[in-house]
Amino acid sequence: MFFRAVVFSAALAAFAAPALADARSQAKEQVEFGIKVAQSGLWKEAAYRWQKAVEIDPTYAAAWNNLAIAYEQQGNFEQADKAYQKAVQLDPNNQMIRQNYDLFKEINDRAKRRTDR
Amino acid sequence: MTARNAAPIASLAFGLAVLCGAAACTNFYEIPIETPIQPKMDVSPFSRVLVAGFIGGGTDDVDANLETVRLLRSQLRSKSNLRVIEADALSLTTLAVEQSKDAPARGSNGTSGGPKAPAAPGGAADGQLQPVAALAPNGSAQEPEAKIRNEKDLEKYQGIFANTAFWKKLGEEYQNPLIVTGTVLFTPTQNSGFVMTEKEVYDQFGRRRVVPVRTYMERKGFILRPKFIFIDGRTGATLYSETFNEQVLYNAQQNTPALSSYFELMDKLVPSFLNALSTQKVRGSRVLLK
DSSP: OHHHHHHHHHHHHHHHHHHHHHHHHHHHHHHHHHHHHHHTTOHHHHHHHHHHHHHHOTTOHHHHHHHHHHHHHTTOHHHHHHHHHHHHHHOTTOHHHHHHHHHHHHHHHHHHHHHHO | OOHHHHHHHHHHHHHHHHHHHHTTTOOEEEEEEEEEEOOSSOOTTOSEEEEEEEEEEEOSSSOHHHHHHHHHHHHHHHHSSSEEOOOOOBOHHHHHHHHHHHHHHHGGGTTTSOSSOOOOGGGOSOTTSOOHHHHOBTTOOSSOOOOOOSHHHHHTTGGGGGOHHHHHHHHHHTTSOEEEEEEEEEEEEEEEEEEEEEEEEEOTTOOEEEEEEEEEEEEEEEEEEEEEEEEETTTOOEEEEEEOOEEEEEETTOOOOHHHHHHHHHHHHHHHHHHTTSOEEEEEEEEEEO
16 A cells, blocks of 8 residues: 555656646746846836746746836836745745845835825 | 866866856846836826925025925926926915914904905906915015924914915916925034044054044034925815925034035935825846746
């Protein structure tokens, strides 16, 4: 019984791993294209690409980080906050994501303080 | 693998790693972004703005009313989509004094009535009455009012901002613009105490270092406390108001003109003031990741 379970898990891992790797590589393509267009100032297209990337691979922290930046650039603070949180949650030790999030929070807090007045 | 061929392989691997890091394998990109901060008010019903005037006080060296009117108009001209109405700055202090005198005569409805029942533009409706704008242009104080030196002195004049009839009438004279008004208190200040300064020191090898030192200093400067009030020229109602507080201190020996300090402090506030009316963009950079 135990042996069967081990064999089944191994088989599942063997089939799932390439599928996950495939999702990551597809998402990576979208992320890379998004970076290119963002560098040309086409933030809407970039946001679309990074949205696709997180749909393909919801565990891809870099894609969530980039998507958050695109939302921030478009003034969509609520969604930017959610996307940054997701990126931090997926990769808590990534200092670059943390730094981006800290800079965003500074601006977001300032904007909130103003509207509260 | 011998020691002889291990060295070139290692250096090749190192070179590749450097090359990879520098070009193809870069997995982050710094990118400049401009984060838009939405305006605090909806100014879409207005196409024009009237910076009417301010109740100014504090030092005599700066005419806080005139300087604020000039500065805000020039900023609005270049950094907002609203057309700026050019008119004499009102002496609101004089008008407020008149209104407070008229108030008892008008009875309990003091704040709801206008200051002098001003006429429509051109005086067509009621020829013998003066329009608000002609009542007290700045510099023609009709009677000497008490000097405003602090917040407490300012309080006596605040009632004018609640007088919706007055602002509505003023709005009618200028075809219902957005009206900007408020109070500006610009006062000298002195502050002595310990401050952290940096001092150069050289060690025994002649190396220079900068170390923080606590020093007792006599300092003087100015405090700027403006309150900007945005009024709907169609109704006379206050749409939004915001108060700021900025301070600048200099070494007591330094002789900085009051007007320079005024502009130095206003420079800090102007972006926030403009953000009430228009979207402001905060420039920065973020890191995109692969």
